[in-house]
Amino acid sequence: MVLLSASQIQNAAETTTSTEAATAVEASAEVTAKDEAKQAEEKAPVEVDPADPVAAGEAKHAFKEPNICEGMAEGEFLGPDVCADCHQDKVETMKVSPHGQSADKRTPFGKEGCEQCHGPGEMHFDTEGNCIVSMTGRFGESVQQRNDVCLGCHKSGDRMHWVGSLHESEDLACVSCHSIHKRNDVIHRNSQSEVCFTCHKDIRADTYRASSHPIREHKVICSDCHNAHGSAGPKSLNQFTINENCYSCHAEKRGPFLWEHYPASEDCTLCHRVHGSNHAALLNKQGPQLCQQCHADIRTQGGGRHIRNFLDFDDNDPGRARFKVVSNCANCHIKVHGSNHPSGAALQR
Amino acid sequence: MKRKTSLLIYYLAATALVSSAALAEDKPVAEQGAAAVPSEGQTAIDIPPDVDGAAQAQTGTEDKPATETLKAEQEKAEETGIPIGKSLSEEGELIVPEEIVSEQILNDIELGIGYVSDDAYKFGRYNGLQQKGPFVIGDIDIEAFYEDGRFWSVHGTNLGLESRFLRLEGGVQGSYKLFLEYDELPNYRDNTVQSPFLGIGSDNLTLPSVFDVNTNLDANLNSFDLETKRRRAKAGVSFIPRQSWQFDVDVSHENKQGVDATGATIANTTGSSPGFIGNLTTAYLPEPVDQDTDIVNAILRYAGDDGQVDLKYQMSIFDNKYNSLTWQDPFNTTAQGSMSLAPDNEFHQLSLTGGYVLPYNSRLTGMIAMGRMTQNQAYNPYTVNSNASPSALPQSSLDGEVWLTNAQLKLASRPTNSLRLNAELRYNERDNKTSVATYDYVLLDSDSFTRTASNRPYSYKNNRINLDANYRFNAITSLRGGYKYNEMKRSYTDAERDKTKEDTLFAKWKVKAHSTVDVALFAEASKRDGSDYNSLVNENPALRKYYLADRDRTKVGGSIDYMATDKLFLTARVDYNQDDYTDSVIGLTEATQPVYTVDFSYTPRHNITTYGYYTYETIESSQAGSAAGTTTADWQADFEDTFDTIGIGAKWADLGKWDIGADIVLSKSSGSSEMIDLSAAGAAGQYPDTRTELTSVKLWTDYNYSKQLVYKLGLWFEEYSADNWAIDGVAVYDPLAVENMMFLGSETLDYNVYVITASMSYRY
Incomplete structure (x- = not known):
């Protein structure tokens, strides 16, 4: 796991292929669905190949042909055992996933089993004009229709803000990120970032910069700060403001301090580029010019030692050099996040 | 055959999209032969009608020949080699193909050994591989479910390293859940630093008895390491008394310990006047770190069909063992300096979040939260020297109090399948109720003068409105557009600008140009202005602080997703952001940030996956200043940071019994600046460019000895080099180069490291 790399993260690699390709893959599947629907109309007899498990299942259950769905509200539930006749792998997988726990009456298997999400099985076999609901959109189900299946149960808690969220607005399906038959899913700390990077490639590039949060090491993962399902905060952050979010891990910067540095109290991202920077401490820009964006005439504020520009790097002035090297202005004004020293008005102590 | 292959391709697609999840014959549930029994009286989820219509609307794939798809499916089916003909037992029961079963592993225990070729703090900063030598590989993933709902799991990573993580979980699904978590996060910052101070790790730093920074500094320098480590223990319980109710509570305790660095400034002679400090000197110090943070989250959740509510309490208490730091001035060993360290503080917040289903396929969500941040750490004295005689402190501690009010109301409506409407109001308030007092302060220790200043508690009120609509014209095209309003009212003494407001319009157009090509174009325009800008008395009146300044912001972008074949997927994306600070003569005047990304994923065979990406980003900005202190700029600085990441x-997989893989990342950055002396009509002495270059290569192979046993080998090579003029060549003390400052002698942490790993993975 130490060597864990993108190609080793099985699910992530698959998602790389699948998530962004989801629309296209779905389109391909949907073509198949339409083709199959036409066949259904023709009611071609089914030829059963005894060596073909699907055909065997079809024969056993008088399966006809898949049809485009026209509504799944009615029909008889047959139970997972029947589903397992053809989809044993799926059913067995479900049994070791949270969705497959029949003892938990909130889960699909605590209710109707596979059919709780995929629709009544009876329609899958005998009735014309119906089909199962495919969560990959195989039968042409729209993203919203598929998501509505999940939201039937998952509309509370962390999914409270899904409708109208950034990801919902971008037509992401739940299965774009989640493997609903699988136990660990995108929650797994070691693989989650690869799932997110499938779309957020610029953020992936940020993590390789000289200064970055430990995202490459999976010690900070996307969901530590963001709720992919939307939130009441900016940028789908877990907390209600940017600073509250940062204080979750950096409580020492919370204060409130006696002497505040207003931008720091307002919005950490005014000075920091949180996903990665080539400047130290995730700063937006090199100093002292970063500070000079807001502090142009520092001579009169601090006293006679201050000078107004550090324009010439080669001036060989050791007095000016102290404003340029290492932490530049913050060599002395080290308390840029605020000071609680009664003599710390200049954020030096 | 057509039907068979289409199902097969569906299976594969589903495997890729949805699952490669666990299937193990000897899992507890499987052992008990559990088969879910449909419960009586349960109703199916109400699936919206008109799926067919939606399908047509969404796909728009009528123009793609079905035979093309089927041909691809057949080819894929042949390549998979799944023995379809052997998928039935003699009794005619279906057998899941072994190749698929073999991927569905639930439990995995990995043990092994690795070796790091060299000491490299930057390489091992967060992963714990900072030191040359062997290390233990230990990872564990075990889970078990039982028919009665009981379950437990153990998940651990990097157990042999200082970046270890371990989580134990168990309970009865649907009734309760308990978990315990332990997490370590090292931060190996620098092992090239030196300091003459004694007592490193304490809050009182002294110098050797015979110390003179000009004569015997080198002899007294000692190497030490800048490193901290976070250790966090967390426990939680989730209780579900009834199907619609849930109560979650988690408690965590984190300790951060080690040594950090801080600049520390003192005036080593008494000042000649209140406006001038004599011989100001700075020494970088090893700062002791021993901080505890306790966090509690408690949430009561209700989830009904139509309405959902979360009532949440958050608590965070920060306790710093060291609230002050004193040091002996290396430039005048008879003087002592003192500074405060992060004060203890507390945060409590209560929030209520709710969602409600409305008619016309609409949903209303709302949130209101009240939070309180407090800080009452006892003050340090004004000064630890006796040169100045300030009056008594107005109070012994700040008794700081900030109230946070956050509220949100969002209405999301989907009146038709083609139309989505969202409207959101958001309110965030920071109300700093800390009382104001006047402090007769001593700017720096050893200064003989006092100054007066009053604290200026900072408050703001932020109002946002977000409106957007998304209309899908047909299967091909959709358009999204909206308006955003962001108003910030700031309240503090000497406020430059009481109010800023920003209006934003945006639009996004998506079109399916072809059955295999998706195109999206995005544009956004913002304009920020506000109340009168009142420059501070001691500031250049032409300065506009960039977060308060008038600003025109433009964002445009586009993306193309192209599924060249079912094996090859290509995307390209460009984003271009431009900020124009329209009223800023001094300060930040302009910033642009284009980002370009292309990537591909190619799956030539079912067992071979490849990917690649390239991101190019530039961050450019321009700022102006006035050395003469006039309202006309006499110097300008243009910056450009560029990043290439490949x-x-x-x-x-399945190369006989072998799986092999490789991942290569090249990341380069450069930072350049052009300083222009406008008054002299020429360029100034330029700052050197900064540069970083990272090469990371990971090669790995797994030998699948059996379905249960996998032998793993890995090689990780990483090389990093950087140029940073701000620290390269800066000596601990060189008065001819940098006046009156003593640093730690940090160097750019280039490295060239190999990591070799050999491990055994037992899966079942």
Whole structure:
């Protein structure tokens, strides 16, 4: 796991292929669905190949042909055992996933089993004009229709803000990120970032910069700060403001301090580029010019030692050099996040 | 055959999209032969009608020949080699193909050994591989479910390293859940630093008895390491008394310990006047770190069909063992300096979040939260020297109090399948109720003068409105557009600008140009202005602080997703952001940030996956200043940071009993600046460019000895080099180069490291 790399993260690699390709893959599947629907109309007899498990299942259950769905509200539930006749792998997988726990009456298997999400099985076999609901959109189900299946149960808690969220607005399906038959899913700390990077490639590039949060090491993962399902905060952050979010891990910067540095109290991202920077401490820009964006005439504020520009790097002035090297202005004004020293008005102590 | 292959391709697609999840014959549930029994009286989820219509609307794939798809499916089916003909037992029961079963592993225990070729703090900063030598590989993933709902799991990573993580979980699903978590996060910052101070790790730093910074500094320098480590223990319980109710509570305790660095400034002679400090000197110090943070989250959740509510309490208490730091001035060993360290503080917040289903396929969500941040750490004295005689402190501690009010109301409506409407109001308030007092302060220790200043508690009120609509014209095209309003009212003494407001319009157009090509174009325009800008008395009146300044912001972008074949997927994306600070003569005047990304994923065979990406980003900005202190700029600085990141990787599975893979990342950055002396009509002495270059190569192979036993080998090579003029060549003390400052002698942490790993993975 130490060597864990993108190609080793099985699910992530698959998602790389699948998530962004989801629309296209779905389109391909949907073509198949339409083709199959036409066949259904023709009611071609089914030829059963005894060596073909699907055909065997079809024969056993008088399966006809898949049809485009026209509504799944009615029909008889047959139970997972029947589903397992053809989809044993799926059913067995479900049994070791949270969705497959029949003892938990909130889960699909605590209710109707596979059919709780995929629709009544009876329609899958005998009735014309119906089909199962495919969560990959195989039968042409729209993203919203598929998501509505999940939201039937998952509309509370962390999914409270899904409708109208950034990801919902971008037509992401739940299965774009989640493997609903699988136990660990995108929650797994070691693989989650690869799932997110499938779309957020610029953020992936940020993590390789000289200064970055430990995202490459999976010690900070996307969901530590963001709720992919939307939130009441900016940028789908877990907390209600940017600073509250940062204080979750950096409580020492919370204060409130006696002497505040207003931008720091307002919005950490005014000075920091949180996903990665080539400047130290995730700063937006090199100093002292970063500070000079807001502090142009520092001579009169601090006293006679201050000078107004550090324009010439080669001036060989050791007095000016102290404003340029290492932490530049913050060599002395080290308390840029605020000071609680009664003599710390200049954020030096 | 057509039907068979289409199902097969569906299966494969579903495997890729949805699952490669666990299936193990000897899992507890499987052992008990559990088969879910449909419960009586349960109703199916109400699936919206008109699926067919939606399908047509969404796909728009009528123009793609079905035979093309089927041909691809057949080819894929042949390549998979799944023995379809052997998928039935003699009794005619279906057998899941072994190749698929073999991927569905639930439990995995990995043990092994690795070796790091060299000491490299930057390489091992967060992963714990900072030191040359062997290390233990230990990872564990075990889970079990039982028919009665009981379950437990153990998940651990990097157990042999200082970046270890371990989580134990168990309970009865649907009734309760308990978990315990332990997490370590090292931060190996620098092992090239030196300091003459004694007592490193304490809050009182002294110098050797015979110390003179000009004569015997080198002899007294001692190496030490800048490193901290976070250790966090967390426990939680989730209780579900009834199906619609849930109560979650988690408690965590984190300790951060080690040594950090801080600048520390003192005036080593008494000042000649209140406006001038004599011989100001700075020494970088090893700062002791021993901080505890306790966090509690408690949430009562209700989830009904139509309405959902979360009532949440958050608590965070920060306790710093060291609230002050004193040091002996290396430039005048008879003087002592003192500074405060982060004060203890507390945060409590209560929030209520709710969602409600409304008619016309609409949903209303709302949130209101009240939070309180407090800080009452006892003050340090004004000064630890006796040169100045300030009056008594107005109070012994700040008794700081900030109230946070956050509220949100969002209405999301989907009146038709084609139309989505969202409207959101958001309110965030920071109300700093800390009382104001006047402090007769001593700017720096050893200064003989006092100054007066009053604290200026900072408050703001932020109002946002977000409106957007998304209309899908047909299967091909959709358009999204909206308006955003962001108003910030700031309240503090000497406020430059009481109010800023920003109006934003945006639009996004998506079109399916072809059955295999998706195109999206995005544009956004913002304009920020506000109340009168009142420059501070001691500030250049032409300065506009960039977060308060008038600003025109433009964002445009586009993306193309192209599924060249079912094996090859290509995307390209460009984003371009431009900020124009329209009223800023002094300060930040302009910033642009284009980002370009292309990537591909190619799956030539079912067992071979490849990917690659390239991201190019530039961050440009321009700022102006006035050395003369006039309202006309006499110097300008243009900055450009560029980043190139290339990644490529491949995995070849089932190569006999072998799986092999490789991942390569090249990341380069450069930072350049052009300083222009406008008054002299020429360029100034330029700052050197900064540069970083990272090469990371990971090669790995797994030998699948059996379905249960996998032998793993890995090689990770990483090389990093950087140029940073701000620290390269800066000596601990060189008065001819940098006046009156003593640093720690940090160097750019270039490295060239190999990591070799050999491990055994037992899966079942």
